[in-house]
Amino acid sequence: MSQNADMECFRIDESGYTGFDLLNPDQRFQGASAIAIRDEDAALLIKEHFPRLQTPELKYRSLSRRPGNHQPLLALQRDLLTHYKSVSYVCDKRFLLVLMFVDYAVEPFYYERGIDFYENGQNYAMASLLTMAGPTILGQAAFDALLAQFQHAAKAKTPEALTALVAAARATRWRELPEALGPLAQYAAPECLSAIATPGVNTDAALVVLQSLINRMEVMAESAYRVEHDQSKNLLTYHDLLQRFIDHDQEIEFHQTEIASLKFPLKLAEVTQVDSKTSPAVQLADVMIGAAIEAATSLTGLRSGGLDPEAVMSLYADNQFIHLIPSIDFEEQRRFRQGTQASELIDYFAVNFSGPRKS
Known part of the structure; x- marks a missing residue:
């Protein structure tokens, strides 16, 4: 149980994590979602949109297979994106x-x-x-x-x-x-x-995904906040990285794009693992990232079925969705990344957040 239960809490979940292997043909995209919602509110929303749900846990992959669940899933996400702070990040792993x-x-x-x-x-x-x-x-x-x-x-x-x-x-x-x-x-x-x-240099995408989520959570949170996530094996890497971010107390700031910067020390103060079966809020994070990954997969023609990807993406405001995909609009890329401190940030992360964690 958190020692700071009254602190604003973002629940996060991931999808598509394949460790060092970014060429897995069955999982082209990787991502994560974060949403600031209390378990009590999450439980009410689940009951409202899925009143006949028989299973103890809301799982996007299972629900999206049935066409009858598509409209409730879209309506649920509309409520979440309209009324709660949230962000979803999706990257093309091959491009990364x-x-x-x-x-x-x-x-x-x-x-x-x-x-x-x-x-x-x-x-x-x-x-x-x-x-x-x-x-x-x-x-x-x-x-x-x-x-x-x-x-x-x-x-x-x-x-x-x-x-x-x-x-x-x-x-x-x-x-x-x-x-x-x-x-x-x-x-x-x-x-x-x-x-x-160089020790610590690797092709694991977890750091890239988390950095993007943290950028937005730091903006959305007015003061100190915490993170909760599921106990899955995949999230152990995320958990370790989040703890490193929390423990890092050096004062420094990096400009990345025209809309993103990262400043240490973070407002993020605590990360805890929970059983998703007992956390309706974490289950909703699963729905958010599940739908986002499925939409990306459908829009690129890699897989069909599930929710209408255009309907899913239309629910997001610009500041609620981050993507890393190739773009040949080089002039737009130049403008967007003008003045970036990418080199300094890569070097800083390699020194401070890669390799074995120091005790």
């Missing part, structure tokens, strides 16, 4: 992996030559280009193999894995995109290989 490739297998090469590769979101522009055009330009099979080898090298960190990564880069048609693949394929740039081999 490419973005990580750019961060560690490309950017250090330019940094050594005095070029700020993060200026005005250049890294996002290159990652978007690679994600959307890379298979055609570099060769589908070769590009897939490159991403798989990068993911493996970031986890294994052995000389053999790094050598195999360089070989995978050279096996693509890299001369068609030398700005992106040249550092590895042409130069086997030691600064890039060193970055990938």
